[in-house]
Amino acid sequence: MAFTLPALPWPMEALEPHIDATTMVIHHDKHHGAYVANLNKALEGNPLADKPIEAILADLSAVPEAIRAAVRNNGGGHFNHSLFWKLLSPVGGGRPSGSLATAMDRELGGFDTVKAELIKAGLGRFGSGWAWLSLGKDGKLLISSTANQDSPISEGQKPLLGIDVWEHAYYLKYQNRRADYLEAIFKVLDWKVVAARYEEVKG
Ligand code: MN
Numbered sequence: 298m299a300f301t302l303p304a305l306p307w308p309m310e311a312l313e314p315h316i317d318a319t320t321m322v323i324h325h326d327k328h329h330g331a332y333v334a335n336l337n338k339a340l341e342g343n344p345l346a347d348k349p350i351e352a353i354l355a356d357l358s359a360v361p362e363a364i365r366a367a368v369r370n371n372g373g374g375h376f377n378h379s380l381f382w383k384l385l386s387p388v389g390g391g392r393p394s395g396s397l398a399t400a401m402d403r404e405l406g407g408f409d410t411v412k413a414e415l416i417k418a419g420l421g422r423f424g425s426g427w428a429w430l431s432l433g434k435d436g437k438l439l440i441s442s443t444a445n446q447d448s449p450i451s452e453g454q455k456p457l458l459g460i461d462v463w464e465h466a467y468y469l470k471y472q473n474r475r476a477d478y479l480e481a482i483f484k485v486l487d488w489k490v491v492a493a494r495y496e497e498v499k500g
Contacts, residue, residue, distance in 0.1 A: 299337045300350065302330050303379050311387040315481040317470045325382070328465055332374030332446070339367035350376045354450040373446030377427060381461055386487035393488035397457075397495040404438045411440065416479045418442040419462040428479075430458040430491070432498050455498040458491045 305325055310318040340346040345353055345360060350372050353360065360368045392408045393401065401411050411430065418440055419428035426444045431454040433439040438457075441449060449456040460482055467478035 299346065300333050300340075300375055302326075302333045303382065305382055307387055312385060312485050315484050316385070316467075320465075320467070320469045323469075324461075324465060325378075328463075329374065329378040332371045332378065335367060336371040336375050339364045339371060350379075351450055354448050355453075357451055369451070370446050373448045373451075376448055376450065377446055377459055377461070380456065380459055384458055384487055384490055385482075385485045386490075387485065389485040389487040390483065391488060393492050395492055396499075397488070397492040400438055400495065400499075405440065411438075412483060414440045415458075415460060416476070419460055419479050420476060422462050425463040428460040428462060429454075429456055431456045432495070436499070457494045457498070458486070 302325075305321070309321040309325075312321065336350075337346070343361070343364070345368075353368060353372055354376055357365060357369055392398070398408060401408050405411050405414070415428050415430060419442065422428065422442045422444070424444065426442055426447070428442045429440065429449050431439055431441065431449040434453050439454070441452075441454075442462075443449065449459075460479065462475060462479070467475065471478040471481075
């Protein structure tokens with residue numbers, strides 16, 4: 298069984314003007330496509346290829362050392378992007394409600410603080426990586442950032458929301474203005490999806 302590139306849930310131009318169609322085509326078809334192809338290549342003939350990508354990333358020590366870096370980078374790229382696309386929507390924006398909003402108030406000082414901290418995490422990531430809102434091992438929300446395609450799953454966390462801050466995610470439209478891109482992302486974030494993930498993993 299091979300890993301496959303998931304289709305986008307909306308047309309390439311759906312997130313305009315916040316995320317332009319050309320960026321989406323290259324980001325999904327070329328970048329995410331390459332992560333999937335390279336993951337399949339690395340795991341060819343290995344029984345790990347039959348496991349869900351989440352299970353592989355949760356235990357990278359079980360991956361043979363010769364292919365571990367390839368699986369970490371490309372498997373992380375596959376999982377992170379598959380999540381990212383689901384979090385974006387032309388009818389996104391606004392703020393969460395329900396138990397996710399309550400947990401943000403209780404554990405992180407509320408949505409405005411969460412947004413500010415996610416932007417800070419994205420801006421503070423030197424080079425390529427991601428900003429994350431996850432459920433930590435203690436069952437509480439936390440904000441973090443990872444380098445490259447590393448996933449919070451490999452840290453024992455449950456990622457609820459990831460924001461790609463690689464230059465390939467924004468450079469065509471925003472060039473060096475990562476802060477403007479991060480503000481734009483919040484206009485297309487689908488908090489219903491994040492809230493549903495929170496309900497699913499909080500136990
Ligand atoms: Mn990306």
